[in-house]
Amino acid sequence: MATTMPKFKRKLVMGANGRTNPLVWLVAIICTIIAVAVVVVGIVVFIGYVVIHPRVPVISVTNAHLDLLRNDYAGLLQTQLTIVVTAKNGNAKAHASFSQITFNISYKGQDIAVLVADPFEVPKNSSKDLSYVVQSSSIPLTPDQMEDVSDAHKRNEIEFDFKGAARTQWRVGPLGSVKFLCRLDCGLRFQPLNGTYIPSRCTSKSH
Template identity: 85%
Template sequence: MAPTPSTTMPKFKSKFAMHRDGHTNPLVWLVAIICTILAVAVVIAGIVVFIGYIAIHPRVPVISVTNAHLDLLRNDYAGLLQTQISIVVTAKNGNAKAHATFSSITFNLSYQGQDIAMLVAGPFEVPKNSSKDLNYVVQSSSIPLTPDQMEQVGDAWKKNEIKFDFKGAARTQWRVGPFGSVKFLCHLDCDLMFRPINGTYVPSKCTSKSK
C-alpha cells in the first residue's frame, strides 16, 4: 500500500535572518543600526531647523501697496474705458537675522470684474530688516464696459471716488542655517481707491496675509 502524502506544508528557515544556532544574522543588525542612525539624523535636523527658526525671532515677510496714483481715467459714450495707474508694491523683510527671498510674484489689476493687467516680477532677495520697492506703471488698452459699468464710472466721477481690485501672491523663503529653510505663501487682496478728479490715492491697509 502506497504511503499517504503528508498535507503539512514544508517549513523553511530564513538563512538571512537567523543562523542555525538561532542568533540574528549580523547583516540584519547592520541594517537596523543604519536605519536608526538615519532616523536620528532626520530628527536632529528637524530640531536644528526649529531652533534656528525660533532663534531668528521671525517676522513674516509681507508685500504691501505703499503708494499709487491714477494717472489717467477716460471713458466715452461708446462704453470704452482707458486708464493708467502707477502702483508701488513693497516687499518687506522685518527679520533682523535672516535674508528673505521673494519669488513667483503675480498681481492682477481689474475694474468691476474686467481685467486690466497682470503684473509680475522675477525672484529677488531682500536683506535683513530691509525692503524693496516694485514700481509698476499700468497702461490699459480700451476696456469695453457694460451699461451698468458705464453708469458706475459716471457715479465715480460724481462722487470723486473710484475703486480698482488688486489681487496677487508671492512665495517667500528664509534660509535657516545650513540644514533647511522656512517658506511662506503671501496673499494680497484689496481695493485701490482713487480720487479721479486729481488722481490721488486714498491710502488703505493693503498688506498680504501669509500661511
C-alpha cells in the same frame, strides 16, 4: 480527539552559524541613522526659527497714482495706473527671498493687467520696492459698469481690485528653511479728478 496546533515563533533571519544575519543589522542601523537625522534637522530648524525671532515677510501697496481714466460713449474704458509694491523683511537676523510674484488688477470684474516680478532677495531688516506702470488697452464695459464709472467721477472716488501672492523663504542655518505664502487682496481707491491715491491698509497675510 483534540488536535494540537503547531506553535510558530518569529525569529530574526539567522545566518549559517545561528547568528543574526549582518544584512539585518545593517538595515536596522541605516533606518536608525535616518530617523535620528530627521529628528535632528527638525530640532535645528525649530531652534533656528525661534532664535531669529521672526517677523513674517510681507508685501504691501505703499503708493499709487491714477494717471489716466477715460471712458467714451461706446463704453470703452482706458486707464493707466502707477503702483508701488513693497516687499519687506523685518527680520534682523536672516535674509528673505521672494519668488512666484504675481498680481492682478481689475475693475468690476474686468481684468486690466497681470503684474509679475523675477525672484529676488531682501537683506535683513530691509525692504525692496517694485514699481509698476499699468496701461490698459480699451476695456469694453457693460451699461452697468459705464454707470459705475460715471458715478465714480461724480463722487470723485473710484476703486480697483488688487489681488496677488508671493512665495517667501528664510534660510535657517545650513540645514533648513522656513517658507510662507503671502496673499494680497484689497481695493485701491483713487480720486479721478487729480489721480490721488487714497491710502488704505493693503498688506499681505501669510500662510
